[in-house]
Amino acid sequence: MKPKVLVTRxxxxxxxxxxxxxxxxxxxxxxxxxxxxxxxxxxxxxEGVFLTPTERVDVALLDACPRLKxxxxxxxxxxxxxxAACTARGVLCTNTPDVLTETTADFxxxxxxxxxxxxxxxxxxxxxxxxxxxxxxxxxxxxxxGTTLGILGMGRIGQAIAxxxxxxxxxxxxxxxxxxxxxAVEAQYGARYVDKDTLLREADHVIVVxxxxxxxxxxxxxxxxxxxxxxxxxxNIARGGVVDDAALAQALRDGRIAAAALDVFxxxxxxxxxxxxxxxxxxxxxxxxxxETTRRAMAELAADNLIAGLGFGPRAGRPPTPxxxxxxxxxxxxxxxxxx
Numbered sequence: 001m002k003p004k005v006l007v008t009r010x011x012x013x014x015x016x017x018x019x020x021x022x023x024x025x026x027x028x029x030x031x032x033x034x035x036x037x038x039x040x041x042x043x044x045x046x047e048g049v050f051l052t053p054t055e056r057v058d059v060a061l062l063d064a065c066p067r068l069k070x071x072x073x074x075x076x077x078x079x080x081x082x083x084a085a086c087t088a089r090g091v092l093c094t095n096t097p098d099v100l101t102e103t104t105a106d107f108x109x110x111x112x113x114x115x116x117x118x119x120x121x122x123x124x125x126x127x128x129x130x131x132x133x134x135x136x137x138x139x140x141x142x143x144x145x146g147t148t149l150g151i152l153g154m155g156r157i158g159q160a161i162a163x164x165x166x167x168x169x170x171x172x173x174x175x176x177x178x179x180x181x182x183x184a185v186e187a188q189y190g191a192r193y194v195d196k197d198t199l200l201r202e203a204d205h206v207i208v209v210x211x212x213x214x215x216x217x218x219x220x221x222x223x224x225x226x227x228x229x230x231x232x233x234x235x236n237i238a239r240g241g242v243v244d245d246a247a248l249a250q251a252l253r254d255g256r257i258a259a260a261a262l263d264v265f266x267x268x269x270x271x272x273x274x275x276x277x278x279x280x281x282x283x284x285x286x287x288x289x290x291x292e293t294t295r296r297a298m299a300e301l302a303a304d305n306l307i308a309g310l311g312f313g314p315r316a317g318r319p320p321t322p323x324x325x326x327x328x329x330x331x332x333x334x335x336x337x338x339x340x
Contacts (some may be wrong), residue, residue, distance in 0.1 A: 003310055005048035008039065008055050011074070015299045022312040042065040048072065048178045048306050053286075057081040062089055070309035070319075074302040076100060077239055079212040083323055093323040096304035098156065099288040099297035105160035107288040108237040111261035112149070112205050114282045115233040117141040118259065119280050142204065142258060144169055151175040152196065152201025152219065153238065155212035161207060162189040200227040205235070212239035222247040228257050235261040239289045240268050249274035252281055263288050306320060329330070 005023040007016060010031035013197050019025050028034075033054060034042065040061050043049055048070040051057070057071050062085055066092045071081060071093045078095050086093050114120060118141040125131060125139065135299075145291055149165045151158045154177040165171040173221060175181075175192040180193045200206060204230065210216050211236070220234065221244040228234070234257060245266050261282035264270050268286060268310040289295065301320060308315040317328060 003047040004045055005050065005306065005310075006043050006046045008034070008049065008051045008238055011050070012296055014108045015084060015296075017301050018300075018303050019306065021049070022310070023305055024158060026120070033292040036061065039236040043068065048310050050074065050183055053077065053080050055080065057086065059085045060085065062091065070094070070303045070306055072306035072309065073296050073323075077211060079239055081323075087324045090327050092309045092319065092327050094302070094309060094319050094321050095323055096298040096301040096305075097321055099301055100294050101156045101160050103291050103294040104237065105164060106158050107263070108161050108207055108209065108235060109155070109284055111235045111237065111263065111284070112233065113144055115235060115259040115261040115280075116144050116205060118280070119139055120282045123285075124279075142233065144171070144205065146170050147204035148172045148174060148202055150206040151191075152199065152208045154181055154306060155209065159185070159189070159235075161209065162191050166190050167222040174203055194328065196224070197227055200224055201229070203232060205233045206230065207235040208238045208242055210238050210242060212241055216242050218242070218244040218247075220244065220248070222251070225251040227257055230256060231258050232258065233259045233261070237263045240265040241262045245272040245275055246279075249278055249281075252278045 002022065002024040005019065007019065007025060009025045011031055016025060016027055022272060036056065039055055043065045045067060046065065046081065048065055049068065049074045051074065052146055054077045059082060062068065068091055071086060071091060072093045073093065075098045076095050078093065081093055083093050118139050122139045149171045151162055154175040158175065162175065164174045166173050173189050174194050175191050176185065176194060176196045176199045188192065208220060210219060219242050225247060234248065248260055250270055252260055259280040263284045264286055270281065275283065289298065304315065305321060306321040307313045308317065308319040311317055322328065
């Protein structure tokens with residue numbers, strides 16, 4: 001009998017067919033959002049799950065699903081998965097880094113531009129029929145080229161944004177990270193490592209690209225926003241909760257910063273109601289990686305991880321991108337499935 005796996009959201013049919021070559025697949029083709037209880041019930045007899053950031057894997061789910069061996073996450077961020085609890089139970093977790101780096105950096109920079117140049121404000125102004133004539137002062141925004149970009153989080157995506165900023169827009173790049181990058185990497189972008197407060201004070205545009213954790217919860221709150229220039233913009237493409245959305249809405253309303261752009265929100269898909277009431281914020285529904293090419297690559301990599309993690313295919317027992325590789329010896333790898 002084939003091992004049973006669950007695919008929690010609608011993905012690409014070809015990827016589902018790949019999985020069916022190895023597994024008995026239960027597939028949420030209707031794309032319904034399940035409650036935690038419904039998810040646990042469907043996953044109870046499964047050995048693997050292909051999931052997205054809309055599903056949580058926590059202690060309660062793991063306790064309800066003792067057969068679970070592999071959690072294949074179709075995302076690079078994994079704050080919706082209790083990796084430590086999975087590791088303690090010998091459950092392998094994987095994610096999909098690299099394949100979305102350039103696409104996410106494109107979108108992040110698009111949001112910087114949209115906030116600075118008031119793109120969504122201008123579109124609303126036009127659509128509402130308020131454009132009666134051209135004027136010198138109409139919808140004046142902020143310069144991007146030749147200004148200073150501050151990047152909080154200088155991993156793969158942060159570096160891709162730095163490259164666009166420095167080489168494409170002639171920007172001065174400041175960054176803050178848990179650790180400083182090698183000098184050779186800094187030199188590629190003319191990037192300067194500074195502490196967080198210096199970055200917030202000096203940057204014309206700030207973009208947040210850090211992973212979510214208890215340590216980065218409300219990394220940007222009222223105190224940090226107060227350090228920024230009143231002409232500055234803030235963009236968040238990291239995770240909801242890294243920015244205090246309520247404090248940001250108040251800062252925008254009070255004119256403490258010029259504008260913001262958010263692709264992620266605390267408690268999404270809910271958006272803080274005060275953010276919906278301020279005009280100087282660009283709001284998008286967590287779509288930074290949403291191109292067909294990239295989302296397909298993410299789905300294929302998640303499938304590769306699930307197939308290999310459960311001991312099938314040419315990479316049996318060696319999934320490409322494990323989050324807790326120390327548990328690989330306790331998965332199904334090496335149980336005779338290799339090459340299947």
